Amino acid sequence: MVATREELEADRLALRNARTSLLTGGTVKSVERGDRRLVYAEVSVDSVNDAIAEIDRQLALFDGGTRRRRALSVGL
Structure with a gap:
């Protein structure tokens, strides 16, 4: 399932918190x-x-690029 802009923005807010x-x-x-x-x-x-940087990259694709499907990775 591809995340919507609203889902990505909510995830970014949760990560910032x-x-x-x-x-x-x-x-x-x-x-x-x-x-x-x-x-x-x-x-x-x-x-x-x-993780925030990856979400920002995905959000940037909504504004000016083609959306690519890619897993969100969180390094530990």
């Missing part, structure tokens, strides 16, 4: 939005930043 939690000393083991949930063994700020 997770990054803020990490930067303020919290721990993030999962990110939830609606019925979607990402669970991490342990997550770093760098891996969250990588």
Whole structure:
């Protein structure tokens, strides 16, 4: 299933909130939005930043390119 622009923007917001939690000393083991949930063994700020960058690339395709199907990877 291909994510919509709204889904990608909501995922980006959830990841930004997770990054803020990490930067303020919290721990993030999962990110939830609606019925979607990402669970991490342990997550770093760098891996969250990588996931945000990937979503930003996907969103940029909505504005001026052809949408390519590719898995969203989150490095640990």
